[in-house]
């Protein structure tokens with residue numbers, strides 16, 4: 001039989017999930033057809049970590065599931081956290097042992113089985129300043145932290161004298177501490193992790209569609225039977241039918257609840273947290289730090305060639321999509337970190353600033369809602385489940401709880417959750433590739449350091465990324481004005497990772513918007529030209545994307561000079577949206 005070289009792959013049917021859960025323009029169009037044509041067991045609203053976690057949980061239980069996200073995956077809180085998978089030392093002080101144990105178990109699962117390519121150990125110095133009680137008190141807490149949560153792949157606490165602590169963090173003022181304790185937690189790029197959970201859900205058959213906003217609920221008598229969605233790129237609308245709907249919209253929970261027309265069982269309030277990013281050489285240290293503040297804690301977290309420093313905790317009642325950092329927020333962070341640094345940080349050291357909103361539970365109004373592990377899940381109406389609160393670290397448990405709560409509305413029995421055994425795409429083969437990094441680097445003419453960087457962002461999907469450059473080695477050159485990233489990464493973001501706008505690539509698939517003092521402006525045009533062929537942009541579209549991105553950066557910079565939230569919000573909210581047909585608020 002004659003064989004044809006480079007024969008086109010047979011078209012995929014609905015029964016065959018795309019390999020590695022590719023989220024590109026073709027998959028997006030197919031997803032629209034499926035949303036219109038199929039009846040799903042579950043529709044999940046919200047592509048933050050909780051929503052994608054619920055979609056993956058449902059798909060791997062054998063359920064037919066669709067996830068719709070109004071903007072981009074992780075565009076809400078899930079790209080704006082402190083990026084720690086942690087038990088939360090301060091919960092120990094509140095004697096929330098169950099909560100800490102559960103979070104530490106999740107941390108371990110991520111590090112070892114589910115996402116070793118994305119989640120990495122990170123050490124923190126806890127500087128001690130009180131000679132009498134602080135060391136035994138903190139050591140007892142850290143002893144629990146070290147022993148809870150089962151097997152442990154990170155080192156336990158280590159006690160340090162003042163000289164030892166200063167060797168670890170020479171940047172500290174000598175009189176800021178009398179000694180210290182070093183302990184470990186874990187960190188990940190939250191936006192990339194959320195996107196990878198979404199791709200894993202797609203890999204297992206979930207329909208995952210971004211720029212798709214829920215604008216109404218379908219009802220059959222008193223039962224929710226689906227949602228009406230709008231493509232916020234072109235304004236098309238369609239009804240999506242499902243046995244049950246999960247509202248996983250974080251700080252938008254109440255808004256969607258109102259839109260559904262049913263009374264909620266709990267309410268969610270938003271608390272703003274701001275972080276700043278500074279170059280690595282501004283703080284001479286071999287470890288991160290955790291500092292006590294009057295209200296909570298302040299982290300100094302290593303982040304590639306940078307430090308992330310934060311965070312604040314203040315009520316926020318303004319624009320949910322674009323929380324704005326004020327000059328006051330930034331001054332607060334600088335003041336606290338400078339209280340221990342020998343050479344203080346200044347505003348001029350800041351490369352990037354970001355603000356996020358914690359979805360905090362505001363109170364329980366009905367005994368049928370279940371408040372546990374800091375998150376709440378409730379069947380708020382027949383066919384409608386709401387899940388909110390909690391933290392990034394426990395997203396997998398939250399996703400499972402949401403699907404469990406929806407089971408009464410599903411036909412037939414459902415299988416138990418298995419996501420503790422489902423590695424994310426890119427995890428399989430990752431460790432072997434790390435050992436082979438030198439060979440991989442030689443094959444592609446890259447520096448091994450660069451390949452290791454790629455492996456920590458893509459895991460074994462690195463082959464897909466590099467294959468895009470097979471016919472165009474130019475793509476293996478760095479992105480102009482953002483040399484930490486290769487041009488091929490921008491192309492792959494659009495072709496495989498669901499990026500649809502310049503903003504998606506510069507702020508979430510890469511972190512150019514916070515890692516470079518130009519905040520992406522100097523790379524914007526080049527990146528737009530790289531992704532234009534994938535996304536079908538002409539010169540006008542490229543120009544518009546660059547203008548919208550630059551306006552966003554200008555607005556953020558201006559908001560960060562304002563003294564208070566109202567003034568900062570007014571400036572930030574005036575910037576144009578990349579997604580033209582969004583309705584804000586939707587109810």
Ligand SMILES: Cc1cc2nc3c(=O)[nH]c(=O)nc-3n(C[C@H](O)[C@H](O)[C@H](O)COP(=O)(O)OP(=O)(O)OC[C@H]3O[C@@H](n4cnc5c(N)ncnc54)[C@H](O)[C@@H]3O)c2cc1C
Pocket residue numbers: 045046047048049050051068069070071072073074075076077078079080081082083084085086212213214215248249250251252256271272273274311355356357358359388389390391392393394586
């Ligand atoms: C400053 C800060 C630091 C934090 N640090 C940590 C940490 O280090 N570790 C940790 O474990 N946790 C941390 N957290 C908490 C954690 O980030 C959040 O709990 C988590 O990201 C919330 O995810 P979510 O999916 O509930 O919400 P989101 O990520 O906000 O997702 C909700 C999504 O719903 C979408 N949506 C809204 N309306 C609609 C609609 N009509 N149709 C379709 N989609 C819609 C939104 O666009 C959004 O993407 C931190 C939080 C903050 C604010």
